[in-house]
Amino acid sequence: MWKIAIIDDDRQVLQGMKLAIPWEELNAEWAGEAMNGRDGLEMIRAAKPDIVITDIYMPVMNGLDMIEKLRGEKFGGRIVILSGYSDFEYARQALRLNVADYLSKPISIPTLKDVLGKAIADLAEEEERLLKQDELQQRLMLYKPFVEKEWIKAAVSGTFADMDMQGDAVPLPYHYWRQASHAVIGIDIVRDRRVGGVSLSDLNLFRFAVRNIVCEVTEERFAQFEYTELHGTHSALLVHPAPDTERGLAESQLAELGSIIIDAVGSCLKLNLQVGIGGIKQSWREIPDSTEEAFRAIDWKGRRLAPGYELFGVADSPEGKKQVHPIRPVKFYQELASAMKSSQETLAHQIVDHFAAQLSGREEAAADYLRMLAGEIWTILAYSMYDIGMVLDEIYPIDAVRLEWDRFTDAEQWAGWLKDKISGICNSRQWRGNGKHRQAVDFMIQYIHDNYAKDITLADLADKVFISRNYLSHIFKNITGDSFNTYLTRVRMEKAKELLMEHKMLVYEVAEKVGYQNVPYFSTLFKKYSGMNPTDLVKS
Structure with missing residues (x-):
């Protein structure tokens, strides 16, 4: 009034x-x-x-x-x-x-x-x-972590398309990068029978659990680091060895951390990892080079750093330098995934053409390598489409697609095949969701992962992303494949499982840690989710 x-x-x-x-x-x-x-x-x-x-x-x-x-x-x-x-x-x-x-x-x-x-x-x-201005400010504050998250991903993969690379380009929380050294540890979840048989929704939970474990073991050894998920089953750990650390010692520390990560994930999640160690760089602008070295080491199994571990380092050149190969698949994968998520068909074609031009005439562009690239890209496309609510296998059944890979003879043929598939995906009737909805769901997922121990309701999140509760429920289910409550429960159960396997807490303590005050109810949910009682894990 x-x-x-x-x-x-x-x-x-x-x-x-x-x-x-x-x-x-x-x-x-x-x-x-x-x-x-x-x-x-x-x-x-x-x-x-x-x-x-x-x-x-x-x-x-x-x-x-x-x-x-x-x-x-x-x-x-x-x-x-x-x-x-x-x-x-x-x-x-x-x-x-x-x-x-x-x-x-x-x-x-x-x-x-x-x-x-x-x-x-x-x-x-x-x-x-004024209300709209205030709402915009709230949105900017809500999405600030995602802006920084995307910036980290761009710094690691080298996809600074329109970002200012001059002057004060580093966001305030990362100004220390200017005086630090940098190295990337590339992490790939091995797509064995167990991983290949789970849904993408379950695999996302695996990735969340891997992130938690990697960050936990890393913070015990490095004061400053960043973790970012890349494409498919790939993620990158960016660490900053102390600038005064002798290079040989720093490389030894990185290799030790890589083996610890493999052991920890294998023990807690029964997942197999391949890990690559990129070279140490003095400038933050060289971080993408370290990323490419890390994943190239994995792809080519160049230099095994520890017996019995899928842990590899990039091979030195005759001059003793760790060189980046001119073909940069990590950057290509990331750029292509980004274009596909926003249905930019023309841009995706241009990205493929540019990469194919790099491949053309090179020794690496043999049929085996092209088939390997096709398999990697298809996995990445499946993840990218799943993120916006599409099931790629419903458009192109994977068994039929694999048969097409056997026909590759050169980079030009490979590029034509990929562009044809991109057009089919972008023009598919299954294309669902938009950027605003994706941002809202991204925020919800991150909020759940950061606040699973608190009392989280869909109504609370609806207020935060300025979308009605009922519509937000529909969007979340459409994009993730799970209802909000199902996803929240699965995240809590995955974290509970991790805590119980550490044998440091009693069942009621774990229940409280993951957001349940009613221990019998927690035990019932846990058994339904994992097939065993929480006390079984405590005693094991």
């Missing part, structure tokens, strides 16, 4: 205005009155009206002086002058003081109603603008 204050030294005018204003029709209420500018100023400060109707000629302090003081105090309400004098100089001063209207006494009720109606409409419009 809008609040209106009236200031006039004539009591009859005050009473007449209170009777003349159509309060209910304007959805307004009386806020206060005064008979001079000084008292009016105090009343306005206390009542904070939306609209002030004031005379000019008044004792103690006139109306214009009062208005000037209000504007100096940043009063944002609308002011209407109602005066018995039509003086040009007064009107000019009123204009300078941003007065909504200047009326002469006596005033008719229809005119008064129109003037107040216009002032209220202006206030409503201003309020809506």
Whole structure:
């Protein structure tokens, strides 16, 4: 309800205005009155009206002086002058003081109603603008972690398409990069029979669990690091060895961390990893080189760093330098995945053509390598499409696609095949979701992973992403394949399983850690999810 204050030294005018204003029709209420500018100023400060109707000629302090003081105090309400004098100089001063209207006494009720109606409409419009501005600010704050997350991914993969690479390009939390050294540890979940048989939704939970384990073991050895998921089953751990560490010792520390990661993930999740260690770089702009070296070491099994471990380092050149091969598949994979998620068919074709031109005529572009690339890309496309609610296998059955890979003879044929598939995907009727929905679900997933121990409801998240609860439930199910509650439960159970296997907590402590105060209920859910009682894991 809008609040209106009236200031006039004539009591009859005050009473007449209170009777003349159509309060209910304007959805307004009386806020206060005064008979001079000084008292009016105090009343306005206390009542904070939306609209002030004031005379000019008044004792103690006139109306214009009062208005000037209000504007100096940043009063944002609308002011209407109602005066018995039509003086040009007064009107000019009123204009300078941003007065909504200047009326002469006596005033008719229809005119008064129109003037107040216009002032209220202006206030409503201003309020809506400020509300949208505040909403935008809230959205920016909500999505800030995702902006930084994407920046890290771009720094690791080298996909700084439109980002400023000059001057103060590093976000504030990562300014320390300028004085640090950098190395990338590439991590790939081996697609064996166990991993190949799970749904993409379950595999996403595996990736979440791998991230938790990797970050936990890394923070015990390196003060500063970043972890980012790349494409498919690939992720990258960016660590920053102390600049004064001797290079040989730093490389030994990285190799030791790689073997610990393989052991920890294998023990807790029964997942097999391949890990590659990229070279140590002095400039943050060289981080993509370390990434390419790490994954090239995995692809080519170049230099095994520990017996019995799928842990590899990039081979040195004759000059003793770790060189990046001119063909950069990690960057290509990341750029292609990004283009496909936003259905940019033309851009995706250009990315393929550019990469094929790099491949053309090279020794590496033999049929075996092209088939390996096709398999990697198909997995990446499956993940990318799943992220926006598509099932790639429903468009192109994988068994039929694998037969097509056997026909590759050169890079040009490979590129033609891939572009044909890209066009088919982008023009498929199954294409669902949009960028805004994807952002909302990304936020929800990250929020669940960061706050699973708290009482999280879909209604709370709906308020945070500014989408209705029912529609958000539909979007989440459409994109992830799981209902909100199912996904939350699965994340909690996966974390509970990890905590129980550490044998450091009792069952009730684990239950509380993952958001359950009712231990029997937690035990029932855990058995339903994992097929065993939580006490079985504690005793094992």
